[in-house]
Amino acid sequence: MTVTTTPLAAAAASPAARTLKLWRLEGFPLIPVLILLLIAFVAVFADFLAPYDPQIGSLARRFRPPAWEAGGSMAHLLGTDHVGRDVLSRLIFGARVSMVVGLTAVLVAGGIGTLLGILSGYLGGWVDQVIMRVTDAWLALPALTFAIFLAAIVGPSELNIIVILGGVYWTRYARVVRGEVLSLKQREFVRLAVVAGCSKWLIMRRHILPNVLNSAIVLATLMLGVVIVTEASLSFLGVGVPPPKPAWGLMMADGKKGLMVGYWWLTVFPGICIMLMVLSANLLGDWLRVKLDPQLRQL
Amino acid sequence: MKQFIVRRVGYSLLSLFLLSVTIFLFVRVTGDPTTLLVEPGASPEDIENMRHQFGLDQPLWVQYWLFATSFVTGDLGQSFYYRTPVLELYFQRLPNSLQLAAVAMVLSLLIGIPSGILAAVRVGGFWDSAGKTFSLLGLSLPQFWVGLVLILFFSVYLGWLPSSGSGGILHLLMPAFTLGWYFAAAHMRLTRSSMLEVLDSEYVKLARLKGLPEALVIGKHALKNALIPVITLAGINLVVMINVAVVVETVFAWPGIGRLLYEGITFRDFPVVQCVVVLGGSMIIVVNLLVDILYAYIDPRIRLES
Numbered sequence: 001m002t003v004t005t006t007p008l009a010a011a012a013a014s015p016a017a018r019t020l021k022l023w024r025l026e027g028f029p030l031i032p033v034l035i036l037l038l039i040a041f042v043a044v045f046a047d048f049l050a051p052y053d054p055q056i057g058s059l060a061r062r063f064r065p066p067a068w069e070a071g072g073s074m075a076h077l078l079g080t081d082h083v084g085r086d087v088l089s090r091l092i093f094g095a096r097v098s099m100v101v102g103l104t105a106v107l108v109a110g111g112i113g114t115l116l117g118i119l120s121g122y123l124g125g126w127v128d129q130v131i132m133r134v135t136d137a138w139l140a141l142p143a144l145t146f147a148i149f150l151a152a153i154v155g156p157s158e159l160n161i162i163v164i165l166g167g168v169y170w171t172r173y174a175r176v177v178r179g180e181v182l183s184l185k186q187r188e189f190v191r192l193a194v195v196a197g198c199s200k201w202l203i204m205r206r207h208i209l210p211n212v213l214n215s216a217i218v219l220a221t222l223m224l225g226v227v228i229v230t231e232a233s234l235s236f237l238g239v240g241v242p243p244p245k246p247a248w249g250l251m252m253a254d255g256k257k258g259l260m261v262g263y264w265w266l267t268v269f270p271g272i273c274i275m276l277m278v279l280s281a282n283l284l285g286d287w288l289r290v291k292l293d294p295q296l297r298q299l
Numbered sequence: 300m301k302q303f304i305v306r307r308v309g310y311s312l313l314s315l316f317l318l319s320v321t322i323f324l325f326v327r328v329t330g331d332p333t334t335l336l337v338e339p340g341a342s343p344e345d346i347e348n349m350r351h352q353f354g355l356d357q358p359l360w361v362q363y364w365l366f367a368t369s370f371v372t373g374d375l376g377q378s379f380y381y382r383t384p385v386l387e388l389y390f391q392r393l394p395n396s397l398q399l400a401a402v403a404m405v406l407s408l409l410i411g412i413p414s415g416i417l418a419a420v421r422v423g424g425f426w427d428s429a430g431k432t433f434s435l436l437g438l439s440l441p442q443f444w445v446g447l448v449l450i451l452f453f454s455v456y457l458g459w460l461p462s463s464g465s466g467g468i469l470h471l472l473m474p475a476f477t478l479g480w481y482f483a484a485a486h487m488r489l490t491r492s493s494m495l496e497v498l499d500s501e502y503v504k505l506a507r508l509k510g511l512p513e514a515l516v517i518g519k520h521a522l523k524n525a526l527i528p529v530i531t532l533a534g535i536n537l538v539v540m541i542n543v544a545v546v547v548e549t550v551f552a553w554p555g556i557g558r559l560l561y562e563g564i565t566f567r568d569f570p571v572v573q574c575v576v577v578l579g580g581s582m583i584i585v586v587n588l589l590v591d592i593l594y595a596y597i598d599p600r601i602r603l604e605s
Contacts, residue, residue, distance in 0.1 A: 133310075133313055133314070133317055134317055134321075136310075136314050136317075137313075137314040137315075137316075137317035137318045137321065138317075138318075138321065140314060140318060140580045140583045140584045140587070141318070141576065141579065141580045141583070142539060142542050142543045142579065142583070144543060144545065144546070145542060145543065145545065145560070145575070145576055145579055146576070148545065148560060148564065148572070148576075149322075149325075149572060149573070149576040150325065151564075152563070152564050152569065152572045153325055153326060225439055229439075229441045232441050232443075233441060233442070233443065233546050236441075236443050236546065236549075237545070237546065237549060237561060237564065238564065238565060239564055249441075249443075252443060252444070252447065256447060256550070259447060259450060259451060259455065259462075260450075260454070260455060260462060262455065264451055264455075267447045267451070268448075268451070271441075271444040271447065271448065274441055274444060275439070275440055275441075275444060278439045278440070278441070279435070279436075279439050282435060282438070282439045283435070286435075
């Protein structure tokens, strides 16, 4: 008897216990999560952490190398740039730009995409046709090219970049969410809600939305890396975050001019920051995808 | 088949239409397009002239009609900076982009296919995880970062390769690798998963049961079928590569379409930007159409299903 009860007991474990077990599973990307937390911490407390003002430098101290190189000093740990601004301080404030732009752009894209995906999948008919045809058309443009085009029209600013990135990337959410909704629509609990006389809006809000949030969150984590790279690329090309602001992509664009004469720290340090942040977001997203949403594993 | 092609062409035309409407609306709604279309420093009379010339006093749908017909007849406007028709500029730069994309594609296939096969044959082994790391890096690293590190190492430190411009094959190596890495990662992932699927099929098992050497089973029997989706993706990606090289071409000062787009931004040369974007989107829609028709031709299930 005992042999048969053991698996039964395990299967009947409470949802809370199951969740706990899920999170304890091997493969939790500890280092990426720590890196992301560190960047978030630096972004929040940038004012207290940065040794200098990130936008003001003195020309007398331009192109100082990092502290451990010949000619460097502890006053500027990671050196100074072409107008004498402290590289470390700019990196610290750059973390704030990347975090703010990345997170809000993902929220905007996720919000629009989830909303339109649910409408398209649940209502069907001409609503579905219109939304999906627009999605198809917009997906035909490479995201970066589309973003550059929009940025060229509305001009560079932090707010514009957020709106542009949200406007470019919602299509991916809409596709995935619509697919989920199509299968949810056929499930018993939704049919029962229809029989019980719930309105379409109530069903979409109370029954469909909570069930697509899982995929939306996984997609958001994966998207964070993509959005940060695009923001950095736009800033690098000069249509992203406008100049005096310390964005990592912009710092690399400035540093590029000094690369051939050996001022390597101006490009290498911001590059490492972008790389660490994007890799961490992608590793976390990959893990979440496998753990939370088996359906997305093939994505 | 005929019905399928008609419907598929219809969808593509619809996509093109929606794309042009999108671009039209963004240009018109986000402000007075004359500010984008006249040269900086134009006088008020010039602006008024321009407004009349473009029919901006007409209703919106008339304006769209003018916009659409000028595109269909190949009149994409004139560049402010170069003072030549934009289309002419575009076709001057296109060969360079094609060259870069071709070399990048060859590199990405040379890296992606063998490493994908290795990863599939040794699932969970060293090569599999090495391949995963490689593709994760390829998909996560920003292209300008890869490009600048390559310049730092091969041009500044070693002094082997030229850091920018065009010329011989040496100029092409670094930009092509930078562009190709991202796609190599995608090709590797697809080769791996498609190879895994094929290796699990009955005919491969039969080939093994017959006692064929493993190298022959993989290299001849499995590979042929596993490569079909990879070749398709490569075909689409070649067109995508032509249109997304803006960062790479900027870093290495390669005179292709991407560089043209970048110049369009920096010189506030809006007709150039618009031209590159419209033609890029159209090119990708057309390639997707061709691939779909080709697939329906090869595989009857697809055309019967829809």
